[in-house]
Amino acid sequence: MNHKLKLHNVTKEFQSEEVEIKALEDINLEVKPNEFLCIIGPSGCGKTTLLRMIAGLDYPSSGEIILDGDRVSGPSPDRGMVFQEFSLFPWRTVLKNIEFGLQIRGMKDKERREIAEKYLEFVGLQGFGNSYPYELSGGMKQRVAIARALATDPAILLMDEPFGSVDAQTRNVLQEELLEIWKRTKKTILFVTHSVDEAVYLADRVVVMSARPGRIIACRDIGIPRPRKRTSMEANEIREQLLMLLGSKHQK
Amino acid sequence: MRLPTKEEGLSLVPLIIVLLLWEIIAGYVIRDPLIVPRFSAVIFSIYTLRELLIIDILTSLLHFGIGMTLAFSAALPLAIAMGWFRNVFRAVDPIIEIIRPIPPLAWIPLAIVWIGLNHYAAGFIIFIGAFFPILIDSYTGFRDVPKVLVETGNVLGCIGNIKLIRYVALPYALPSIATGTRVGMGVGWMCVVAAEMFGVGNSGLGYRLFQKFYFLHQMDYVVAYMLILGLLALCLDRLFRHFVEDKLFRWKKGIVK
Numbered sequence: 134m135n136h137k138l139k140l141h142n143v144t145k146e147f148q149s150e151e152v153e154i155k156a157l158e159d160i161n162l163e164v165k166p167n168e169f170l171c172i173i174g175p176s177g178c179g180k181t182t183l184l185r186m187i188a189g190l191d192y193p194s195s196g197e198i199i200l201d202g203d204r205v206s207g208p209s210p211d212r213g214m215v216f217q218e219f220s221l222f223p224w225r226t227v228l229k230n231i232e233f234g235l236q237i238r239g240m241k242d243k244e245r246r247e248i249a250e251k252y253l254e255f256v257g258l259q260g261f262g263n264s265y266p267y268e269l270s271g272g273m274k275q276r277v278a279i280a281r282a283l284a285t286d287p288a289i290l291l292m293d294e295p296f297g298s299v300d301a302q303t304r305n306v307l308q309e310e311l312l313e314i315w316k317r318t319k320k321t322i323l324f325v326t327h328s329v330d331e332a333v334y335l336a337d338r339v340v341v342m343s344a345r346p347g348r349i350i351a352c353r354d355i356g357i358p359r360p361r362k363r364t365s366m367e368a369n370e371i372r373e374q375l376l377m378l379l380g381s382k383h384q385k
Numbered sequence: 386m387r388l389p390t391k392e393e394g395l396s397l398v399p400l401i402i403v404l405l406l407w408e409i410i411a412g413y414v415i416r417d418p419l420i421v422p423r424f425s426a427v428i429f430s431i432y433t434l435r436e437l438l439i440i441d442i443l444t445s446l447l448h449f450g451i452g453m454t455l456a457f458s459a460a461l462p463l464a465i466a467m468g469w470f471r472n473v474f475r476a477v478d479p480i481i482e483i484i485r486p487i488p489p490l491a492w493i494p495l496a497i498v499w500i501g502l503n504h505y506a507a508g509f510i511i512f513i514g515a516f517f518p519i520l521i522d523s524y525t526g527f528r529d530v531p532k533v534l535v536e537t538g539n540v541l542g543c544i545g546n547i548k549l550i551r552y553v554a555l556p557y558a559l560p561s562i563a564t565g566t567r568v569g570m571g572v573g574w575m576c577v578v579a580a581e582m583f584g585v586g587n588s589g590l591g592y593r594l595f596q597k598f599y600f601l602h603q604m605d606y607v608v609a610y611m612l613i614l615g616l617l618a619l620c621l622d623r624l625f626r627h628f629v630e631d632k633l634f635r636w637k638k639g640i641v642k
């Protein structure tokens with residue numbers, strides 16, 4: 134099998150007060166193991182919905198999602214998710230947040246503390262282990278959420294605009310960190326973003342979606358060798374193409 | 386104990402003025418201890434009554450303890466069920482809303498018929514008073530658990546109601562439970578006096594205040610007991626805040642303030 138995740142004719146409709154909203158239409162997608170896939174598209178095109186269905190938090194109206202040969206039928210810790218909004222447990226310290234999945238799994242205190250500390254270092258937050266989420270900045274919170282998602286060692290990492298709420302500098306740093314983590318841990322990453330720049334910098338392949346109902350209108354291999362330069366000619370060219378795709382298709 | 390700071394000292398000034406005014410008005414303007422006993426007389430009464438006072442305080446705390454324990458252990462499980470399961474809420478809420486407005490004191494006849502003239506009857510009235518505030522704040526806490534936290538739990542392997550309640554909903558709701566308990570303690574304490582007035586025993590602050598001192602027209606004793614009732618409630622509230630809210634909810638700081 135040469136794909137990790139396969140979406141086959143996935144459609145999603147929401148029933149809300151008489152009207153039916155078609156959020157996603159006919160999504161077909163194959164993701165290779167260890168691939169870094171970015172999904173871009175206008176607001177409301179169903180990116181979050183797509184990730185939620187892969188995570189097992191929601192179900193397709195039709196079609197199927199197949200992971201490692203099995204149909205996805207509910208959430209499981211082998212798919213980590215970083216939510217678009219802040220999602221740390223406010224009553225737990227940073228380390229305890231990172232430990233959460235391991236604790237649920239029944240791992241011993243000492244063992245899980247060690248792992249948590251490892252991932253804390255991974256995201257560069259040594260020294261903040263005993264802070265509470267309210268003591269952290271937005272970017273730090275997202276880093277903790279990433280560490281928490283990584284701690285259970287999921288095969289797939291689903292990230293929904295994880296850097297949406299941080300400033301440009303921090304964002305660049307976090308992108309570097311994420312690439313580093315991805316290289317080290319060999320995960321498959323599905324990364325949703327609004328930013329074409331971010332997609333071109335991070336992804337092996339970029340999926341472009343159209344406005345509602347969300348459809349895949351293009352898949353673009355990036356193919357620039359890493360480490361990439363944000364301002365290189367090739368990057369600019371690809372960016373321009375992607376922006377054009379987005380611009381022409383989502384304006385009616 | 387540390388010495389009060391300057392600011393705390395400053396807030397004592399109005400208190401002292403009020404006490405002085407009380408003393409002067411009672412002693413030189415009204416001059417009838419049956420209407421307003423002097424502050425100094427009240428303080429002296431507390432001293433005279435000290436042995437009786439200890440017994441009455443202990444009895445009242447017993448009643449209070451029985452009532453609060455019952456209220457808490459009945460309200461919490463129900464709150465979890467109502468806050469977490471929509472259908473339980475729909476089924477139970479109408480019943481709660483019918484019973485809740487009945488003043489706790491209206492239950493006294495039933496309490497006496499059902500339970501008899503004993504400590505548990507007093508406890509029952511306090512239970513009625515404290516139960517609803519605890520229940521309502523607590524189920525609100527469970528009901529308002531943000532969806533994203535539940536889903537975060539889900540994707541990290543925390544699946545199923547029991548695990549979700551234990552690891553996500555309960556910790557989230559704890560501050561609401563504490564708030565409800567604190568409000569419930571306040572209402573429960575108000576019920577102590579009333580519950581004891583009806584002779585469920587032959588001691589207790591409310592019993593003594595109403596059954597003995599009032600009938601003997603010993604107003605300095607009555608006011609002494611009133612002061613003690615107030616001070617005890619203050620102490621209970623402070624203790625609760627110190628040992629429960631401040632210690633357990635450091636994480637809430639960022640949200641509340």
Ligand SMILES: Nc1ncnc2c1ncn2[C@@H]1O[C@H](COP(=O)(O)OP(=O)(O)OP(=O)(O)O)[C@@H](O)[C@H]1O
Pocket residue numbers: 147148149154156175176177178179180181182183217345
């Ligand atoms: N639970 C729901 N009930 C009804 N409609 C929903 C629900 N969730 C999402 N939708 C609708 O589905 C569409 C896609 O929403 P989604 O959140 O997936 O968009 P998105 O691409 O993630 O947008 P953004 O970039 O702003 O985060 C929207 O039109 C939204 O109104």
Ligand SMILES: [Mg+2]
Pocket residue numbers: 180181182217293
């Ligand atoms: Mg979204």
